[in-house]
Amino acid sequence: MGLRENAAAAAGRALTAEEHDRPNEELPPGEDFTPAPDPMADYEPGDDEPEMVPVHLAWLRVRREIRAIAKNAEYNERGTRYNYRAADTVVQCFGPVTLKHGVNVLSHRVETVYGSKQTKSGSTMRECSVTVTYHITGPKGDVLVVQSAGEALDTSDKSTTKAQTVALRNLLLNNGLIPTNDRDPDADRIERGIEAPARTPESYRDEILDKKTSPGRLQQISYELGSLRMLGRKVQNETGEWETLDDLGRRIYGERTGGGA
CATH class of the missing domain: 3.30.390.80 (DNA repair protein Rad52/59/22)
Structure with a gap:
């Protein structure tokens, strides 16, 4: 069976008389077209061979x-x-x-x-x-x-x-997506934060009023109080009057820098 016969048979029909008489210019005379066999057509994996699954599934199994x-x-x-x-x-x-x-x-x-x-x-x-x-x-x-x-x-x-x-x-x-299984470096910081006792408004007041506290540290205290939402907490200042930590810190900062808050 030649190339045309193979194509017609695959289409489920027979060649016409005109197709029979048409010269075959694609192949040398006397040569028929034979499709190459599929090397994997009859393959069955053995005991030591990998299972024939799609690549995305095989890669998942590797992971x-x-x-x-x-x-x-x-x-x-x-x-x-x-x-x-x-x-x-x-x-x-x-x-x-x-x-x-x-x-x-x-x-x-x-x-x-x-x-x-x-x-x-x-x-x-x-x-x-x-x-x-x-x-x-x-x-x-x-x-x-x-x-x-x-x-x-x-x-x-x-x-x-x-x-x-x-x-x-x-x-x-x-x-x-291979992890290291190392301990999260932030975990230690979180644990120390939980174990350390929470600072009270009075402890911040005492640090603000301490003459050894630098203006730079006063600024850091302001940031800490802001993150803790404690700027509005009232404490008794050095004269016994009630004052918010924010106002106290700004006043002391201005006094130690010689300017405004």
Whole structure:
């Protein structure tokens, strides 16, 4: 059966006499068109093969298994010290899980921008900023297209490689929404605020009247009282008269600065 016969059969009809007589200009004489077989048509995953699910579901399964990646690496150079999540650690966490679920993370396009910076010692460092377009491919071959950026400095020829490594780390962490499971730094401040006894209007009055309290501190007290909604609270001043904390603070501030409030 030739090309025309295949097309007619797919449309559920037979060729007309005119179509039979028309010369075939698209294929060499004697050659018939045979569609290429679908390599995945009869595929059935084995015990060790990933389940054939769409890429967005496969990526979700990857995220479920990688619950958190802690900041276990430490940077301590030139007086700067901090903890971070190293690229090797991130890849080691994602690598086995993406294999398990049939997910590939492939760089599709890399856009680079180069520059140079001088160090304090006078040497020149090559700076590279990259924007990488990635294809996250699922077990069925469907694709998520995502982008990530990275930048790096190096004294030799490794700035491009380093920048792409940073971009890959950012891609996996950001698109995986992977937390550190570190304690929220604000949590300590909140707990200390709860544990510390609340200041009374009288304690603020005493601090305002204290001659050692500077004008700068008086201004800070005014901001604190405003945030606590205590500016209108009345206290007995140094003469025993009732005065709002706001008026008391303004008066004392004016006296100590030699001007108005």
